[in-house]
Amino acid sequence: MATRIRPSSKRCAVIGGSGFLGRYLVEQLVDRGYSVSVFDIRQGYEIPGVTFHQGDLCDKQALLAALQGVSLVFHCASPAPSCDDRALFHRVNIDGTQTVLKACQEAGVQKMVLTSSASVVYEGTDIKDGKEDLPYAKKPIDYYTETKIQQERLVLEACDTEKGFLTVAIRPHGIFGPRDPQLVPILVDTARRGKMKFIIGDGKNLVDFTFVENVVHGHILAAERLRPESPLCGKAYHITNDEPVYFWDFMSQVLVGLGYDPPKYRLPYQLVYVLAMVLWLLVLFLRPVLQLRPTFTPMRVALAGTHHFYSCARAKQDMGYQPLVSLKDGIARTVESYAHLRKAA
Ligand SMILES: NC(=O)C1=CN([C@@H]2O[C@H](COP(=O)(O)OP(=O)(O)OC[C@H]3O[C@@H](n4cnc5c(N)ncnc54)[C@H](O)[C@@H]3O)[C@@H](O)[C@H]2O)C=CC1
Numbered sequence: 001m002a003t004r005i006r007p008s009s010k011r012c013a014v015i016g017g018s019g020f021l022g023r024y025l026v027e028q029l030v031d032r033g034y035s036v037s038v039f040d041i042r043q044g045y046e047i048p049g050v051t052f053h054q055g056d057l058c059d060k061q062a063l064l065a066a067l068q069g070v071s072l073v074f075h076c077a078s079p080a081p082s083c084d085d086r087a088l089f090h091r092v093n094i095d096g097t098q099t100v101l102k103a104c105q106e107a108g109v110q111k112m113v114l115t116s117s118a119s120v121v122y123e124g125t126d127i128k129d130g131k132e133d134l135p136y137a138k139k140p141i142d143y144y145t146e147t148k149i150q151q152e153r154l155v156l157e158a159c160d161t162e163k164g165f166l167t168v169a170i171r172p173h174g175i176f177g178p179r180d181p182q183l184v185p186i187l188v189d190t191a192r193r194g195k196m197k198f199i200i201g202d203g204k205n206l207v208d209f210t211f212v213e214n215v216v217h218g219h220i221l222a223a224e225r226l227r228p229e230s231p232l233c234g235k236a237y238h239i240t241n242d243e244p245v246y247f248w249d250f251m252s253q254v255l256v257g258l259g260y261d262p263p264k265y266r267l268p269y270q271l272v273y274v275l276a277m278v279l280w281l282l283v284l285f286l287r288p289v290l291q292l293r294p295t296f297t298p299m300r301v302a303l304a305g306t307h308h309f310y311s312c313a314r315a316k317q318d319m320g321y322q323p324l325v326s327l328k329d330g331i332a333r334t335v336e337s338y339a340h341l342r343k344a345a
């Protein structure tokens with residue numbers, strides 16, 4: 001029989017630690033004196049003292065090897081929302097998360113912090129100052145959201161104070177910052193292709209964009225405050241910058257910061273949404289013969305034209321959360337870091 005190493009409270013594992021958020025989390029944990037193991041299907045970087053375990057989270061044996069002696073697990077792995085592969089989302093976010101839970105329990109892990117998403121309650125229509133008690137979306141906008149809902153449910157239901165296995169879910173929204181592979185690169189690519197000329201709707205829809213270091217701060221606070229007697233057990237928490245911003249102002253600030261023109265012509269939201277729907281149906285119809293990836297998907301149009309901002313009052317109350325970096329500073333640091341994506345003079 002394999003000998004089990006006794007878990008140490010400062011020993012943690014970050015599943016998905018090679019990703020955008022995961023790497024920031026690892027760096028901050030190391031700075032705070034944790035000993036960190038990363039488990040991911042890819043190794044993106046090296047940090048002295050951090051152990052990398054390359055593997056698929058659907059493989060319990062591979063996970064067990066990485067979880068030896070670990071008392072705290074952060075699970076922030078997921079396929080990218082843009083991949084649109086239902087089977088993959090299901091396999092990783094649902095079946096894989098069940099495997100992670102089993103492996104944690106077998107390895108004697110005591111706490112697990114899941115990176116969920118605020119979009120688990122979003123159905124493509126306005127959410128203003130949404131609280132955590134909103135019901136899960138009955139009609140999720142995509143497969144990513146559908147499987148994030150089931151993932152969050154599984155993790156929160158696994159919380160069991162008697163067995164000594166505690167869980168909590170963090171729901172960030174619109175994470176951005178230096179090294180983000182999605183938001184700024186998609187935006188710049190769209191601008192370079194001359195498709196960032198239009199504002200969808202009246203331009204006054206408020207949205208949360210959250211600087212990555214604030215998201216990390218929320219995760220670490222949650223881990224450190226998660227105890228058998230604490231209110232965090234089995235609960236979900238919104239973590240945002242707590243400064244909702246007009247979606248189109250945020251986009252314009254990033255674009256202008258990088259030397260591109262901001263969008264200025266208005267298009268009615270309903271019209272663009274219907275056009276995106278038609279285009280999407282056409283793409284589905286042509287899929288057997290032609291692989292197309294339209295910029296304007298119904299999901300993206302909804303994100304760009306509706307309100308979706310969330311209250312983080314519960315995180316403030318239960319874990320003393322306050323954002324550390326303001327939106328203004330976060331945008332400035334992000335723009336500065338993407339010098340290579342600046343418009344050529
Ligand atoms: N980026 C955002 O705006 C938001 C992200 N989230 C959540 O935050 C988490 C982290 O997201 P990002 O850092 O943006 O994504 P990312 O794509 O940069 O990182 C995800 C990591 O998971 C790893 N991974 C994927 N499948 C795996 C598998 N089968 N086994 C092991 N590792 C696997 C990937 O290799 C990658 O390193 C995800 O759970 C995502 O759903 C939630 C809300 C907003």
Ligand SMILES: CC(C)=CCC[C@@H](C)[C@H]1CC[C@H]2C3=C(CC[C@]12C)[C@@]1(C)CCC(=O)C[C@@H]1CC3
Nearest residue numbers: 173174183186187190198207208295300303304
């Ligand atoms: C707050 C939140 C959930 C942000 C999510 C980030 C991405 C979904 C956005 C990042 C760049 C955005 C973008 C569009 C939609 C939403 C994003 C992909 C458009 C495609 C919307 C329609 C346009 O006019 C072009 C936009 C490019 C950038």
